[in-house]
Amino acid sequence: MSHSPDRHDQTAASGSGEGQSRGKPTINDVARLAKVSKKTVSRVINESPFVKQKTRDAIKAVIAELGFTPDPQARALARRKSFLIGLVYDNPSPQYVVNIQRGILDALEGTDFQLVLHPCDRTKPDHVARVRAFVQQHKPFGLILPPSVSEDELLARTLDEAEVDYVRIASVQLDSPSRMIRTLDGEGAAAAGRHLAELGHRQIAHIHGPLSFRSTHERRAGFERALHEAGLSLQPDMAVEGGYTFEGGVTAAEQLLNQPSPPQAIFAGNDEMATGAYVAVRRAGFRIPEDISIVGFDDTPIAGRLWPALTTVRLPIREMGSAAARLLLATANGAVARQLVTFEPEIVVRGSTATPHKA
Structure with missing residues (x-):
């Protein structure tokens, strides 16, 4: 069965409802104050290129003034994506991967989003093609890329071309603050x-x-x-x-x-x-x-x-996974991070170190 894209976009962008005029602002409020149709507001929210820049700026100004926030789940529907957050990893340390998973699940608790795992092998020549196939099959809301997958520039370009949101975790800044968790x-x-x-x-x-x-x-x-x-x-x-x-x-x-x-x-x-x-x-x-x-x-x-x-x-590591998931959801919801999220390690001194033994 086919669906009307315009009606689908309108419904998805409206969030919790269209008839509310009090309390939480709705897409109706934005359309009325911007003097445009709900369909046009929906297109701006869902980043459609078919809106003039002047109109786009006016709508965004009203959205900012009202504090209107479309539901990220609804935006996922508008973009024809699932409620899945993908963790794509190639890390030989099992505990690192487990801790990242726990952090992501912490951030997703209480939402309709679920975590799906995609282990990969960067040494294989079809590594990027396999990730692309995973994206095409599951249509994830977005991906979280820990080291060393996060360092793969070809993969990042491929995801950009496929219009897939992602957040990278890496020891150096590889992307914009909206797409990066940096560890020092x-x-x-x-x-x-x-x-x-x-x-x-x-x-x-x-x-x-x-x-x-x-x-x-x-x-x-x-x-x-x-x-x-x-x-x-x-x-x-x-x-x-x-x-x-x-x-x-x-x-x-x-x-x-x-x-x-x-x-x-x-x-x-x-x-x-x-x-x-x-x-x-x-x-x-x-x-x-x-x-x-x-x-x-x-x-x-x-x-x-x-x-x-x-x-x-x-x-x-767990907090890093949680921060990456929150950043992914915020970015997909239209927020633009201006400041890089950074985690600085600290040494924990226990019993395995001491002054050199004197013979």
Whole structure:
């Protein structure tokens, strides 16, 4: 069955009703004061290009004056989209993905929106085509893109061309404030470096994530900056990739411990790798923190469950997911964010770090 686009747009944009003249302003109020039809107001709300700029400006001025806010769910219908928020991710850390999901669900609680997941593999040549197919099939209200999917410029351009709203979470600003949640990963890693240097460690190693992740480079750069401030440096043989996974952390730590001069301390780029480092360090007969101090990144639940509890850099991942969902809904509702939403990590000192052991 076919539907009239104009009638559909009118109904969708009107929100909670058309006959109200008191209380919450309606599309009728906007049309009356702007001296245009409801259909024209609906077209402006739904970003139709078929409205003259002068008329568009007049309608937007009335909307601002009245404080009229169309229901984002209704706008989704007008744009022929579902009530689904898509999380598109390619992240080797399961806990990171779980925390992002929890944050999004926090923001969607009490609404009609639901979360749908789309795991992907950026190394595959048809990665972007698969995301495009997902969008065409589910017609999501919008997408949330955590690292490293958020760093894919080809994907961002593809979503723009498909007129799909999205919010990116990344360690650097890649887009406008309406489409970005920025995490200051470099500052958090610098805090880890300062902490270890202040304890008196001099032979400090770093287990980093995949080189395809911007966060890997941001965290390493921040860490090295802090070491440089303390008159130290990260030696080439003290930097090993761990892939952001537990298994990678085990392997990387074993490589570091096999060096002629094993490190006094290890900064792992996430808690998964730090947990792997615990295993390798103990297998090698070293004690934590008496022989080797370990610092992680993210402050996932495992950090407080290890023994001794892991000193780590807390990145509020759940809050980031919630903020991304709220930003997506606000942007789709016509709001334009002027200020970048930023999350700054902080170090949480626990039992896995101490002053160097004196032989």
